[in-house]
Amino acid sequence: MVYEFRYLAPKSVGRLCAALTEHAGAAKLLAGGTDLLPNIRNGVFKPDYVIDLKLLPGAAKLQYSQVDGLIIGPAVTINDLLRQRSVRRLYPVLCDCAHQLASHQIRNRATVAGNVVNASPCSDMAPALLCLDAVAVIRSAAGQRQLPFSQFFTGVKKTALLPGEFLEKIIVPAASSNASGRYLKLKRIAGHDLGIVGVLCTLHQGRRRYAVSSAAPTPVLVDGFSAGDGPEDVERRVLAAVSPISDVRASQEYRRHMIAVYARQLLQEVR
Numbered sequence: 170m171v172y173e174f175r176y177l178a179p180k181s182v183g184r185l186c187a188a189l190t191e192h193a194g195a196a197k198l199l200a201g202g203t204d205l206l207p208n209i210r211n212g213v214f215k216p217d218y219v220i221d222l223k224l225l226p227g228a229a230k231l232q233y234s235q236v237d238g239l240i241i242g243p244a245v246t247i248n249d250l251l252r253q254r255s256v257r258r259l260y261p262v263l264c265d266c267a268h269q270l271a272s273h274q275i276r277n278r279a280t281v282a283g284n285v286v287n288a289s290p291c292s293d294m295a296p297a298l299l300c301l302d303a304v305a306v307i308r309s310a311a312g313q314r315q316l317p318f319s320q321f322f323t324g325v326k327k328t329a330l331l332p333g334e335f336l337e338k339i340i341v342p343a344a345s346s347n348a349s350g351r352y353l354k355l356k357r358i359a360g361h362d363l364g365i366v367g368v369l370c371t372l373h374q375g376r377r378r379y380a381v382s383s384a385a386p387t388p389v390l391v392d393g394f395s396a397g398d399g400p401e402d403v404e405r406r407v408l409a410a411v412s413p414i415s416d417v418r419a420s421q422e423y424r425r426h427m428i429a430v431y432a433r434q435l436l437q438e439v440r
């Protein structure tokens with residue numbers, strides 16, 4: 170049976186906030202729909218209202234400046250990110266993660282904002298946003314607040330967004346530009362698949378960081394490495410930060426093993 174809902178497409182932030190307040194608990198926001206629509210079809214979500222945010226002014230804004238950093242609007246797709254030359258040049262780590270998210274067809278619809286609000290432990294964009302100190306700009310009828318992504322993810326498919334709030338934009342600071350790094354993602358099949366584990370290592374101004382996906386209820390940032398850390402130190406610290414489970418994709422033991430393998434490999438490669 171087809172599930173019926175009312176479709177709204179507000180053209181101003183004010184109208185969107187009013188709709189979110191009026192239909193609190195009964196509405197879901199729509200960006201690319203690659204998570205939302207399967208969830209509606211499978212009966213996981215039963216919203217009375219679906220509110221499309223793609224018509225908001227600035228929703229598709231993807232712009233870099235040395236003052237503001239990289240601004241990513243809520244309708245910016247993964248492929249928009251990959252297509253923009255300045256993003257590829259200044260934020261290669263963001264593109265490495267983006268390139269490994271799903272297939273080209275999905276990347277044409279899937280947004281960066283939707284990926285993080287969906288808050289899956291296996292989100293491929295979260296590791297990059299964590300390592301690059303990105304900030305969530307959150308808006309509601311009550312006003313605007315900013316939250317670093319290190320505080321955004323609160324559990325499996327849970328975020329710090331409160332009822333009536335939405336993710337208005339993502340800011341990746343200019344200070345994080347030119348970070349080098351590499352994302353290794355283990356999948357069951359060649360081509361596109363959700364990750365069994367994903368390990369990102371970045372190096373920026375002498376500071377090494379790791380972020381791990383599919384290894385805990387939320388994507389995990391591991392910081393505070395020193396220049397003299399060897400493979401054992403790195404492996405120990407990364408494994409101490411994660412708590413993978415066994416599921417249909419892999420056992421906990423295999424996940425821990427591969428996280429250690431990738432952490433060591435990336436220590437060699439990201440120099």
Ligand SMILES: Cc1cc2nc3c(=O)[nH]c(=O)nc-3n(C[C@H](O)[C@H](O)[C@H](O)COP(=O)(O)OP(=O)(O)OC[C@H]3O[C@@H](n4cnc5c(N)ncnc54)[C@H](O)[C@@H]3O)c2cc1C
Nearest residue numbers: 198200201202203204205271279280283284292293335336
């Ligand atoms: C076949 C397939 C393969 C996939 N493979 C991967 C993969 O390899 N890696 C990966 O990380 N993901 C994968 N995904 C998941 C999905 O594509 C991503 O999470 C996608 O980025 C979600 O973005 P969207 O624009 O489609 O979000 P939507 O589906 O529109 O929204 C996702 C959720 O966030 C909410 N939302 C959206 N935007 C906002 C906002 N601005 N403020 C507040 N709430 C908002 C929606 O209400 C919804 O609950 C896959 C999905 C499919 C169908």
